[in-house]
Amino acid sequence: MSILINHQTRLLVQGITGREGMFHTAAMIQYGTKVVAGVTPGKGGEWVQDGKVPVFDTVQSAVNATGANVSVIFVPARFAADAMLEAADAGLPLIVCITEGIPVRDMMTVRHYLDQKGSRLVGPNSPGLLTPGQCKVGIIPGHIARKGDVGIVSRSGTLTYEVLYALNEHGMGVSTCVGIGGDPIIGTSFMDVLEMFEADPHTEKAVLIGEIGGSDEEQAADFISDHMTKPVVGFIAGQSAPPGKRMGHAGAIVEGGSGLAKDKIEALKRVGVSVADHPEMIPELLD
Amino acid sequence: MKLHEYQSKQMFSEHGIPIPRGRMALNAQEVKSIAEELAGRVVIKSQVLVGGRGKAGGIRLVNSPEEAEDVATQLLGMRIKGLPVRRLLVDEAAEIETEIYLGVTNDRSARCPVMIASAEGGVEIEEVARVTPEKIVRVWIDPLLGMRSYQARFLASSIGLPRKHWKAFTRITKGLFETFLDSDATLAEINPLVITGDGRLLALDGKMVLDDNALFRHVELAEMRDIDEEEPVEREARKYGLSYVKLDGDIGCMVNGAGLAMASMDVIKLYGGSPANFLDIGGGAGSEKVAAALSIILKDPSVKAVLFNIFGGITRCDEVARGILSALKEIKTDVPMVVRLVGTNEAEGRQLLADANMVTATSLADAAKKAVALAKENSAS
Numbered sequence: 001m002s003i004l005i006n007h008q009t010r011l012l013v014q015g016i017t018g019r020e021g022m023f024h025t026a027a028m029i030q031y032g033t034k035v036v037a038g039v040t041p042g043k044g045g046e047w048v049q050d051g052k053v054p055v056f057d058t059v060q061s062a063v064n065a066t067g068a069n070v071s072v073i074f075v076p077a078r079f080a081a082d083a084m085l086e087a088a089d090a091g092l093p094l095i096v097c098i099t100e101g102i103p104v105r106d107m108m109t110v111r112h113y114l115d116q117k118g119s120r121l122v123g124p125n126s127p128g129l130l131t132p133g134q135c136k137v138g139i140i141p142g143h144i145a146r147k148g149d150v151g152i153v154s155r156s157g158t159l160t161y162e163v164l165y166a167l168n169e170h171g172m173g174v175s176t177c178v179g180i181g182g183d184p185i186i187g188t189s190f191m192d193v194l195e196m197f198e199a200d201p202h203t204e205k206a207v208l209i210g211e212i213g214g215s216d217e218e219q220a221a222d223f224i225s226d227h228m229t230k231p232v233v234g235f236i237a238g239q240s241a242p243p244g245k246r247m248g249h250a251g252a253i254v255e256g257g258s259g260l261a262k263d264k265i266e267a268l269k270r271v272g273v274s275v276a277d278h279p280e281m282i283p284e285l286l287d
Numbered sequence: 288m289k290l291h292e293y294q295s296k297q298m299f300s301e302h303g304i305p306i307p308r309g310r311m312a313l314n315a316q317e318v319k320s321i322a323e324e325l326a327g328r329v330v331i332k333s334q335v336l337v338g339g340r341g342k343a344g345g346i347r348l349v350n351s352p353e354e355a356e357d358v359a360t361q362l363l364g365m366r367i368k369g370l371p372v373r374r375l376l377v378d379e380a381a382e383i384e385t386e387i388y389l390g391v392t393n394d395r396s397a398r399c400p401v402m403i404a405s406a407e408g409g410v411e412i413e414e415v416a417r418v419t420p421e422k423i424v425r426v427w428i429d430p431l432l433g434m435r436s437y438q439a440r441f442l443a444s445s446i447g448l449p450r451k452h453w454k455a456f457t458r459i460t461k462g463l464f465e466t467f468l469d470s471d472a473t474l475a476e477i478n479p480l481v482i483t484g485d486g487r488l489l490a491l492d493g494k495m496v497l498d499d500n501a502l503f504r505h506v507e508l509a510e511m512r513d514i515d516e517e518e519p520v521e522r523e524a525r526k527y528g529l530s531y532v533k534l535d536g537d538i539g540c541m542v543n544g545a546g547l548a549m550a551s552m553d554v555i556k557l558y559g560g561s562p563a564n565f566l567d568i569g570g571g572a573g574s575e576k577v578a579a580a581l582s583i584i585l586k587d588p589s590v591k592a593v594l595f596n597i598f599g600g601i602t603r604c605d606e607v608a609r610g611i612l613s614a615l616k617e618i619k620t621d622v623p624m625v626v627r628l629v630g631t632n633e634a635e636g637r638q639l640l641a642d643a644n645m646v647t648a649t650s651l652a653d654a655a656k657k658a659v660a661l662a663k664e665n666s667a668s
Contacts (some may be wrong), residue, residue, distance in 0.1 A: 053322040157547075209546070216393045241552070278550065278553065278651065
């Protein structure tokens with residue numbers, strides 16, 4: 001009852017010995033995620049997390065030894081492109097990149113290469129994924145969501161937590177929550193995730209949380225119109241954002257009159273999506 | 288990070304793109320001596336990082352070194368869209384036959400660079416795109432293959448450029464793409480690229496925007512940042528790793544996370560208020576960062592109320608509360624504040640703020656309504 005990650009996920013953490021990697025690996029293990037290996041070049045042979053997780057020098061050796069099938073990346077921005085390419089080269093089908101601040105040029109080459117290799121990338125600048133009760137990959141706080149039939153896809157981090165929290169308060173549960181990331185070039189789009197929710201027998205409804213910049217929400221609207229039978233509720237952040245100013249996320253900017261919140265809201269409403277005026281209204285709209 | 292025209296053109300020139308002879312000057316005396324060197328008519332161009340310099344009177348054509356000195360003195364005292372003119376570019380005047388547009392930027396949905404050309408040069412490309420979209424030609428560039436000659440020829444023929452200029456145009460197009468790539472730019476634009484009376488192609492004006500996330504590998508470019516052109520408060524925010532954008536409302540906002548910060552602004556607006564800023568303290572902010580953020584918000588005299596919306600994940604609510612308290616020890620203020628703390632260590636955070644005379648809220652909607660009411664009350668008093 002999920003997409004992308006579940007109890008069969010065998011997770012590899014790239015950058016496991018760094019501050020962020022260390023902290024969030026502990027949280028993921030505590031949640032019940034099977035973290036089978038870590039990679040930090042130069043630290044191969046060590047064991048971390050109370051001696052429970054082996055560290056390898058390369059992704060390939062970690063995959064060979066442990067059968068890892070998903071990688072999550074916590075390495076600093078300047079090394080992140082290399083980390084994603086290495087994971088794809090080792091044949092990992094799913095790569096989740098948490099790192100923020102990766103140069104756009106790096107992401108163009110990485111995405112190009114990953115497409116050829118057939119690896120799916122979620123992120124970068126993503127909070128990761130959460131399948132409540134089964135598996136958590138990334139940094140989404142696990143305790144604010146319960147199992148259920150609502151699929152969530154979002155470009156944001158804490159705004160997503162806000163929605164998870166609101167759903168939980170209303171007794172609503174989540175099948176899988178996917179943070180696709182706030183960068184201009186990302187691996188997985190709204191459309192890709194909606195397609196998976198549509199196909200997932202345990203997801204009954206979907207929530208799409210978008211924001212200003214780009215046209216991913218408009219493409220999602222086209223997809224919803226042509227292919228979705230399940231109801232979708234949306235929220236778009238940044239209605240009050242001025243044009244030409246980057247609002248924190250590298251991808252959140254209205255440029256040359258495109259990427260406006262009101263255009264995205266209109267596009268979604270036109271295809272029958274109920275769009276919430278504010279994030280706490282989402283549970284009511286799902287009812 | 289935006290580059291000045293003179294900096295952009297310097298980089299174009301290093302990649303084989305012809306630019307007019309000329310130099311940047313900081314005072315009228317220097318302008319005069321450059322004009323003497325160039326001998327003849329020169330153009331004096333204010334170097335400020337906003338568009339519309341020409342219309343604002345910031346670009347002037349002069350006939351003699353003496354006139355150049357006079358005009359430079361006038362320009363150096365000017366403000367263009369609020370920005371003081373501190374640098375002038377002195378270029379030899381070109382005889383313009385035709386004006387073309389040539390630019391390269393990243394296409395988000397195609398996930399690769401796109402080179403754009405138009406026979407309508409010298410005006411804003413957004414305007415051309417809006418009014419006469421058929422006059423814009425694009426080629427998408429494979430990030431692994433780079434700009435190819437046939438693509439440049441396609442642009443040249445599509446904008447009706449006479450054949451005799453194709454070779455020079457191809458060289459310029461490739462040079463522009465290399466400049467874009469080598470400097471990790473998100474925009475590199477020549478507008479206008481002109482054909483001169485004597486049949487040469489010349490980059491008359493240039494604009495570049497660099498990817499801030501890539502500056503770590505371009506130390507020499509990072510040093511080109513003109514800090515005089517930034518809002519002091521935005522510079523201060525950058526120093527603390529805060530993402531801050533000044534807006535024109537009266538409710539200051541402090542939020543963790545960019546999406547939530549935008550959503551908080553939207554909810555303020557929904558309930559009839561107006562946000563004074565966007566401010567994301569980021570994930571896991573310590574009390575020092577929070578204190579810096581609050582002092583930045585309170586420096587804005589238009590702020591009539593402050594809204595804190597913290598959803599603790601990696602960020603701990605008690606750390607945020609400590610930061611707020613330490614800032615309030617330094618700054619005495621009557622500005623009313625509304626706090627909403629949810630998540631990691633929320634009870635400790637609320638306990639710490641219990642004596643701080645702040646309004647508390649449980650939901651975002653509740654917090655926004657209270658902030659809007661307080662801001663109205665405060666402006667009325």
